[in-house]
Each structure stands twice: as C-alpha cells, then as structure tokens.
Amino acid sequence: MKPTVALVGRPNVGKSTLFNRLTRSRDAIVADIPGLTRDRHYGHGRVGEKDYLVVDTGGFEPIAKDGILHEMAKQTLQAVDEADVVMFIVDGRNGLTAQDAVIADKLRRSGRKVWLVVNKAEGMNRAACTAEFFELGLGEPLPISASHGDGVRELMEEVLQDLPDTPEPETKAERHPRLAVVGRPNVGKSTLVNSILGEERVIAFDQPGTTRDSIHIDFERNGKPYTVVDTAGIRKRGKVTETIEKFSVIKTLQSAEDANVVVLVLDAHQEISDQDAAIAGFILESGRALVVAVNKWDALDSYQRDRIKREIDRKLQFLDFAKFHFISALHGKGVAGLFQSIDEAYAAAMAKLSTPRLTRVLLAAVQKQAPPKKGMFRPKMRYAHQGGVNPPIVVIHGAALDNVPESYVRYLARTFSDAFKLQGTPLRVQFKQTSNPYSEKD
Numbered sequence: 001m002k003p004t005v006a007l008v009g010r011p012n013v014g015k016s017t018l019f020n021r022l023t024r025s026r027d028a029i030v031a032d033i034p035g036l037t038r039d040r041h042y043g044h045g046r047v048g049e050k051d052y053l054v055v056d057t058g059g060f061e062p063i064a065k066d067g068i069l070h071e072m073a074k075q076t077l078q079a080v081d082e083a084d085v086v087m088f089i090v091d092g093r094n095g096l097t098a099q100d101a102v103i104a105d106k107l108r109r110s111g112r113k114v115w116l117v118v119n120k121a122e123g124m125n126r127a128a129c130t131a132e133f134f135e136l137g138l139g140e141p142l143p144i145s146a147s148h149g150d151g152v153r154e155l156m157e158e159v160l161q162d163l164p165d166t167p168e169p170e171t172k173a174e175r176h177p178r179l180a181v182v183g184r185p186n187v188g189k190s191t192l193v194n195s196i197l198g199e200e201r202v203i204a205f206d207q208p209g210t211t212r213d214s215i216h217i218d219f220e221r222n223g224k225p226y227t228v229v230d231t232a233g234i235r236k237r238g239k240v241t242e243t244i245e246k247f248s249v250i251k252t253l254q255s256a257e258d259a260n261v262v263v264l265v266l267d268a269h270q271e272i273s274d275q276d277a278a279i280a281g282f283i284l285e286s287g288r289a290l291v292v293a294v295n296k297w298d299a300l301d302s303y304q305r306d307r308i309k310r311e312i313d314r315k316l317q318f319l320d321f322a323k324f325h326f327i328s329a330l331h332g333k334g335v336a337g338l339f340q341s342i343d344e345a346y347a348a349a350m351a352k353l354s355t356p357r358l359t360r361v362l363l364a365a366v367q368k369q370a371p372p373k374k375g376m377f378r379p380k381m382r383y384a385h386q387g388g389v390n391p392p393i394v395v396i397h398g399a400a401l402d403n404v405p406e407s408y409v410r411y412l413a414r415t416f417s418d419a420f421k422l423q424g425t426p427l428r429v430q431f432k433q434t435s436n437p438y439s440e441k442d
Contacts, residue, residue, distance in 0.1 A: 002257060003163040004053045005045070006079040008107065009089035010099045011059025014119040018089065018146035019043065019056035022156065042253060044285065047156045052163075053253060055079045060103050077106070085113045085159055092118040092129040092143060096136070104136040115159055118143045122150055176225040177346045180255045182283070183265035184275055188295040192265060192329035193217070193230040196339065221339065229255045253282060260390055261289045261345050261424075263338070268296045268304075268326070272311040280319055287391035289345035289425035290322040293338055298328040321417065321426055345424025349390045353420055358384040358394060365415040374403035382434070392416075393428045401431035 005022075007015045023043035045054045057076040080086050088107055090100050107114045116136060121129045121143035130141035142158075144151035181189045197219055218227050231252040256262050262283050266276055283290055294308065305326075312324065323341040327334030362384045371379040377400045387393035394416055413427045 002044075002051050002053050002254065003084040003160065004055060004082065004254070005159065006055045006057060006076075006083035006086045007089060008057055008060055008076055008080060008086055008103065010061070010097070010103065013089045013091045014146045015059075015089050016056055018087075018117075018119065018144075018152070019054060021146050021149060021152055022054050042282070045156070047153060047160055050160045050163075052160060055083065061099075077110075080107065080110050080112055083112060084163060085115065086110070087115045087117050087155075087159065088138065089117050089119050090133060090141075092121040092124060096132045100133075101136065104138055108137070114138050115155070116141045117155065119146050121145055122148050176227065177261060177342070178227045178229070178259045179261050179263060179342060180229045180231055180259035180288075181263045181265060182231050182252055182256050182279060184267070184273070184279070187265045187267040187270075188329045189265050190230050192263070192293060192295065192327075192335070193228055195329045195332050195335045196221075196228060229259060231255045253286075256283055256288060257286050259288060260349055261291065261342050263342065264290060264292045265329075266292065266294045266312075268294050268300055268308050272308070272315045277315050280316055284318065284426055287426055287428060289349040289391070290319065291338060291341045291345055291424060292316075292319065292322050292324045293329070293334075294324060294326045295329050297326040298331060298333055321422075322424055341424060348420075348422040349392065349425040351389070351392055351420060351422060353386040353392060353394070353416075355383070355385040357419075358386065358416070361416060361419045362396060362412070365412060369408075369411065371404055371408050374400070379404050387430060391426050391428055392420075392422060393430060395430045395432055397432045397434060399434050401433050404431060 007019055009015050022045040043054055043056075045052050057079045060076045061073050086107060088103065090096070104116075116133060116138040118130050118133060118141045122145035124143070126143050130143055133141040142151070142155055144155055146152065181193055183189050197217065216227055216229050218225065220226070264276075264280055264283065266272065280290075280292075294312070297305070300308070323345075325334050325338045325341065327338060329335065362381055366381055371381070379398060379400045381396050381398040381401070383398075384394050384396045387395040394412075396412070409429050412429050416422070416429070417427050
C-alpha cells in the first residue's frame, strides 16, 4: 500500500497550498457527512518513483473543548493515527505561537514520525526563519515555500526515503482477483460481501460504524480463487455511544488502490451525493477497474427508480466505462450478474494488447480524426504498444506529442477501449516523444 503523509498545523499556515502543490491538483475526496470536518482532503502524490497518499486536515485547535473546532481536532488526530508520517506545518512569517507548542506536544505523544516544516519562507534567511522553532523539540525545522514550490521536492524526498516502496499492483493481481467493496457508510457493503460469500462472514448491522477496519476474506467461486475486502465506511473509536464516529477514509482508499476491481456501492434510497462522486473520482484516478452496485433497489417504485437513474446519468457520467447493477444485497437479487461484471472488469484490466493491433487501431483513429495542430506543427503518431496492466496503459510513439489536448487523449482512450472491448476498466494513454536526430547538429 502507498505510504500516507498527513499535513497538520493550526489554521492558515498553508496546509492546503502545500496539499495542492504535492498532488498537482485541487481534486480530492472530502469526508462530507454530518458532524465531520468538510475540509479533510485526500489525494495522490509522487516524487520520482515513489507514490504516496497525502491528507490535508482542517485547522488544528487542540485546546477547543466543544463545537466544530473540537470535532476538527478529533478528525486531525484520527488522520495522525492512520498516517505513516506527519508533516507539522508552521508559519515562518508569523513565527512560533503558543498554539504551535500545544500541537507539537500532541504530536510527540502520537508515536508517529513528525517532520517540522516552516512554510512561507520565500525570500527569508534560512537560519533566521527557523531558529525559534527548534524549541518545539521536533528536530531540525525545514523551510519551504508551498506557494512558490521552493524546497518542496527536497522535503518530500527526505520524508519518503525511509518509507517502503509501493509494491507493483501486478504482483498481487497475477495470483487471483482482489476485490474491494467501497462506498459511503451504511449503504450495505458488509451485506453485499455476505451475499457474495453466501454466508455471514462479516458483521452487518443497520448502523453506521459497524465495520472497524478493512477485512480481507479469501474465497472460491466456481473453482476460481478471489479475495474480497470489506472496507470501513465508519470507524468507531471509544464507546459506541460517541456522538461523532470517525470516517476511516485512508484505509478505504488504500484498499481500493491495492485491489484489481472495486465495487462501488450506492444506496438507492438516498440521493447520489457529492461524496459518492468524489469516491468514484478517486477510484478513476487510481486506475482501478470498477463495477457499480446500486443497492436496496427492490424497495423502490418505478418513479423512484427513474429518478435515481437520472441522478446517476447526471452525476456519474464520467463512469461510462463501468457497468451498473441494480441489486438487493440483503435478498441476493442481482448479485450473480454483478459477479459476471466483476470477472469481465478484471479480465479487461489485465488484458494483453498486441502491438500490431494497437498500432492499426491508432492509425485508423488518426485517419478518422487527426490531432489538432499546435502552432505550425501537427502531432505525428507512428505506433503504439502496451506499457502496463491494471489499468491497461497504451504508449504512443511519435513526434510533436507534447501538446496533444486532453480531449484527443480521451478520444484515443475510448477508441482503444472499444476496439479491444475493455468493459469495466479505465485505459490510460501515454506519449513518448521521438527525439530529433538533427537537434544537436549545427
């Protein structure tokens, strides 16, 4: 699994700016359920050959006794508890504050490796802007500028150097399919797992928070081995009566990334929420094959069914590569068809694509619709080959490929998927520029 890095600090020290810098995107999953922090973001980062998950937490107010600030502090501590390392962000321009000292004390007790990062250090003398932060007792402060990018790459290389490398997903995929059942709390994930297994192997109650962690179960179906992972939508810490139960997003995302096929479970009794779309977006970004199960379908009348289908078309149109199944996990209706799509999605994710046929499909696509010019030059695409599986990657070789628009990349991806009938998996297109043999000649 990818290592997880949590960004922690008091409000307005630049955590979100650093998050956007690390992920190179403003897209992230938000744990937007009642009573939880709305600004807890999750995204992908990469330095060299190392991938990682990064978590942007809300402003940390550890001395708050109640209200939203107290709940935000609890959420931050949850992120710290689940992270591999913590980056404690402080403000180099405002200097050390009493609140920084309180946060440092909390982090020292967490048992996690903590990196002290002094943000907003652009244009400042390194020794001057870091000197007072030594008294926090968290080691040498590391100055950066999240907004300008100064020192960020060097920081992440140092943070990640002692963490294990991410295993290649193919190694596990080659043994047997690995399924992750994900979705918002209380949509019927554990019930669906029990229905797939044909027995009550995981606890399923009509109460958010039953699943405390991701549960891995090996089983066979029609003589073929599988592993299914029932992920935690809600994780309870402490008493069952605790008012706010904690949303264990990190382990769910890690389980999804470690899978070959993800089953996204939606609740037909509820509207398709922004959180559903955000989870689906993360799965798509991860490149995992996907099957969508719309659960509790049997209890809806025809009007309600039409309404939920319209919502799916409107909010989840970017999942057009995936099959949707309308099921009842409790009664087992539609589960057999769901499993057929899981097998198809896995086969598509692991498909071997021949170079001659890929090249023929590429040239036919270019002949049908040529890539647009950039200035005086039109991209020239000469041949294609497969660059990986889970998801399938098609590498296209040619010249002037630096500025192929995203719309044309999507066109090529759809064309390859249709030609090879890759139902249920996204397909990624990468370009490799052919060097100019005359570039170094006078």
